[in-house]
Structure formats: structure tokens, C-alpha cells
Amino acid sequence: MSDRERSKVLGGLLIAAADASRAAFAEAVSEQGFTPTQARALFALVEPMPMRSLADQMACDASNITGIADQLHALGLVQRVPGEDRRVKLLTLTAAGERRRAQLEQQVRDSTFPIDRLTTAEQDRLEELLRKLTGEATAPGATPRQPAATSRR
Amino acid sequence: MSDRERSKVLGGLLIAAADASRAAFAEAVSEQGFTPTQARALFALVEPMPMRSLADQMACDASNITGIADQLHALGLVQRVPGEDRRVKLLTLTAAGERRRAQLEQQVRDSTFPIDRLTTAEQDRLEELLRKLTGEATAPGATPRQPAATSRR
DNA sequence: AGTCGATGGTTGACTTAGTCAAGTAACGGC
DNA sequence: GCCGTTACTTGACTAAGTCAACCATCGACT
Numbered sequence: 554m555s556d557r558e559r560s561k562v563l564g565g566l567l568i569a570a571a572d573a574s575r576a577a578f579a580e581a582v583s584e585q586g587f588t589p590t591q592a593r594a595l596f597a598l599v600e601p602m603p604m605r606s607l608a609d610q611m612a613c614d615a616s617n618i619t620g621i622a623d624q625l626h627a628l629g630l631v632q633r634v635p636g637e638d639r640r641v642k643l644l645t646l647t648a649a650g651e652r653r654r655a656q657l658e659q660q661v662r663d664s665t666f667p668i669d670r671l672t673t674a675e676q677d678r679l680e681e682l683l684r685k686l687t688g689e690a691t692a693p694g695a696t697p698r699q700p701a702a703t704s705r706r
Numbered sequence: 707m708s709d710r711e712r713s714k715v716l717g718g719l720l721i722a723a724a725d726a727s728r729a730a731f732a733e734a735v736s737e738q739g740f741t742p743t744q745a746r747a748l749f750a751l752v753e754p755m756p757m758r759s760l761a762d763q764m765a766c767d768a769s770n771i772t773g774i775a776d777q778l779h780a781l782g783l784v785q786r787v788p789g790e791d792r793r794v795k796l797l798t799l800t801a802a803g804e805r806r807r808a809q810l811e812q813q814v815r816d817s818t819f820p821i822d823r824l825t826t827a828e829q830d831r832l833e834e835l836l837r838k839l840t841g842e843a844t845a846p847g848a849t850p851r852q853p854a855a856t857s858r859r
Numbered sequence: 860a861g862t863c864g865a866t867g868g869t870t871g872a873c874t875t876a877g878t879c880a881a882g883t884a885a886c887g888g889c
Numbered sequence: 890g891c892c893g894t895t896a897c898t899t900g901a902c903t904a905a906g907t908c909a910a911c912c913a914t915c916g917a918c919t
Contacts, residue, residue, distance in 0.1 A: 559826075559829065560819055563832065563833055564727045564819060564821055566837065567821070568724045568727060568728060569836075570839050571720050571721045571723070571724030573840055575721060666713055666717055667840060668720070668839060670841065671838060678835065679832070679835045682828055683719045684719065685823060685828070687719070687723050688823065
């Protein structure tokens, strides 16, 4: 009984925390005139990438990508470059796209997020818990567990 | 550099965890034919409540509630009972509404959520971190920090 | 008493994000 | 050369939420 109630409260808390993070992200990128999804796409496009891959990476339907690509294209930020396989189109940042992406990255870097309220040690602990919660292994490749000094901020 | 990157990864992790929780909830309630928002409304309506209050509690625009109330009314689960203040309408569960609500509660109780992967101790720790992260004090009134045994209620 | 600003609820137009099904074009194995 | 699969597009649809405008009522104040 109580355990279940607990789950519910905690779930709510978790979702609230995530929403706050999302909102902070949305806020940051909107200052550059982007929607969160556009921003996510821009961030994903470090290098040319088939639309299908982008869909996978953003965990959404492929048909979504068409629209996002259209929007970013209308802004002159991406191009559809035909791939070797002539079915695929490689989404590629234009020069302007690279520029905007860098600006956006700076913007996000300069914004503060709810997570910044935690010390590095706490962040470590949180990461561990979240990974266990989502059923992921300790680390997927990045994040090779660092000594965790007491961060600034 | 690393601190900021860290934030980003962690933020993603947090959001992923929340999404998983949300999905589990959506899955559970959809088995009873409800959307998550309908379910949230149903859960909130332990007792008759002005639409405005429900909007506050669900942290959404009042105009949203109109629609949700309409849907639940169409299902015969709620009624708009005029309040003392004749502007307000008290959303009230019908007998059928009470029944469905109970079933739904059972359903949710019986479903497992990502959070259940954590031990009670881990859940405590997570709660603490999340509260700090969202800037909340330890507890808003409920949850007066207990020794985390299998508690009452 | 009467006026007026604030409040509760509704409506309609709009946005974001996502799904799904169907269609076209190209790929690759047989 | 056919056929099943894959990549992208399109269009219709849904869930959810925002915003502005509106009506009725409230309550405070002159």
C-alpha cells in the first residue's frame, strides 16, 4: 500500500523535475528562436546524417523528421544531400547552420538548469540512480566515471 | 566544459526516466480506456472540486478543464454541480465515476513502474535529490521524513 | 443602490508534437 | 527481372496546451 503511494509521489516528483529541465531547455533555445525539437535536431547534426538515423536518435516517427527538416531548411540551416544509397538524404548543416548551432550551444552552455542545484557528487549519485531506474548499464560509452571534485557554481 | 556536458547528459537521463514513467502510467490507464490527463483528473477528484481548483492542481489553463470535464461527462463519470458561488461548478464524480476511479486506482496499483526497480533506500535518496533539484523544501506537508520502514496509509 | 474590477467557466482559433496509413522510389537478394 | 524491404514524403488525425474574447457573477467601494 504505502509502497505504491510512495511510487506515485516519487513518480510525480521525477516528472516534475524533468518538466523543469525541459522548460529550462525550451526557454534557453527559444531565446534563439528555436523550438526544443528543432534544437535537439540541430544538436544531433554534428555531422551529416540520414533522416532515418535522426528519427532513431530522436526516438520518433520518421515522418516527423520530414517536417523538422523542412523547417530548418526554410531557415537555411540544413540541406538534404543525396546519399550514396539514393533513397537516403543526408541532413547536412549549411554554413549558417553550423553558425547557429554554435550559438545555440553557447546559449545552452550559459543557461542554468535545475540540475545545477546539485553538487557534482550529488549529480553522480543521481546519475547512478537514474541509470538503474531506466535499466541502463552504468555507462553506455561516455561518462567513464570521474573522481568528482566539488564543482563550482 | 565537462561540467556542462555532464549537465546535458544528466538532463537527458532525467527526462528519459520521466518519459519512461509517464509511458508506464499512460500504458496502465489506457488499458482502462483513459488518456493520462483524464486519469489525472479522475485521481484528483477524490471530492467535488471547482474546475478552477482542478486547473490549478493540474497546473494547466482553465480552458483545458472544460474539455476534460466534457469528456468525463460524456462517459457519465462526472457532473457539474453548481456551487454556492454561482459562478463555480463543482466537478463531482457520479456513482459510475467512483467505480471507474477505484478500478483505475487498482490498475495503477497493480502496474509496475520504472521506479520499482529501485530499493526503498534508493527511492529515499532519489526523492531527496529530486527535491533539492526542484528547489522544494524537504516536504510540502505530506511526507514528513520517516525512517523508511513499510509505513502506514 | 449602482458601478466596476476581478473571478469562474466556456468557446474558438491556434501551436507543438506525435501517430498512422498509404504512396513513391530505390535497394538487394534470388 | 521480380519481390520484399527500406527511406522519405504526404495527409489525416489525436492529445495537450496556449491565448484572447466573452458572459455571468461576485464583492468591494463610493
